[in-house]
Amino acid sequence: MNGLELDISGIRDTKGASVEAELSGRVGPVVAGGEKVNIDKPVRLRVMATNTGSRILVSGDIFTSVELTCNRCMEPFIFEISTSFEREYRQAAQARPGNGTPGAEGDAPETYHGDVINLRPAVEESISLTMPIKVLCSEDCRGLCPKCGHNLNLGPCRCEKEPDFRLAPLAELLRKEK
Numbered sequence: 796m797n798g799l800e801l802d803i804s805g806i807r808d809t810k811g812a813s814v815e816a817e818l819s820g821r822v823g824p825v826v827a828g829g830e831k832v833n834i835d836k837p838v839r840l841r842v843m844a845t846n847t848g849s850r851i852l853v854s855g856d857i858f859t860s861v862e863l864t865c866n867r868c869m870e871p872f873i874f875e876i877s878t879s880f881e882r883e884y885r886q887a888a889q890a891r892p893g894n895g896t897p898g899a900e901g902d903a904p905e906t907y908h909g910d911v912i913n914l915r916p917a918v919e920e921s922i923s924l925t926m927p928i929k930v931l932c933s934e935d936c937r938g939l940c941p942k943c944g945h946n947l948n949l950g951p952c953r954c955e956k957e958p959d960f961r962l963a964p965l966a967e968l969l970r971k972e973k
């Protein structure tokens with residue numbers, strides 16, 4: 796059990812039946828901005844599963860967050876993950892009793908065995924799709940000064956050659972006083 800397994804015993808044999816559940820569990824690392832990052836917090840999952848006759852249709856909302864490091868200013872920040880998925884599962888071919896191991900022929904994500912659907916592969920895939928290619932703490936992150944390494948989000952540094960915009964109001968004031 797990884798926590799992201801849905802018990803469908805109540806709807807498995809009844810066409811049209813559905814079940815709702817709230818699950819919570821761990822997922823593996825994801826890739827953000829070319830870096831592998833661990834998701835330390837458990838993923839919360841709200842799902843609804845419906846027996847459509849030949850399949851079980853599962854839709855779910857995924858919530859978690861991960862700490863990323865901004866590619867521009869190098870500061871860690873929390874990236875909120877909120878996404879959803881929808882997937883169909885069919886029952887894996889039944890292994891006859893005493894004839895091999897059930898499930899040995901592969902654990903394709905779209906099949907399930909017995910009364911439980913493992914949603915973890917679908918959840919991991921959906922989370923991966925929401926991860927940014929370019930990791931920025933904010934769209935207008937000012938980054939670091941290339942000379943002194945000062946985080947420019949915290950204000951300008953002293954090695955700026957450009958006229959300091961903070962002095963502009965003062966210059967304005969001096970001009971008016973003339």
Ligand SMILES: [Zn+2]
Nearest residue numbers: 865868932936
């Ligand atoms: Zn940043």
Ligand SMILES: [Zn+2]
Nearest residue numbers: 940943952954
């Ligand atoms: Zn500087």
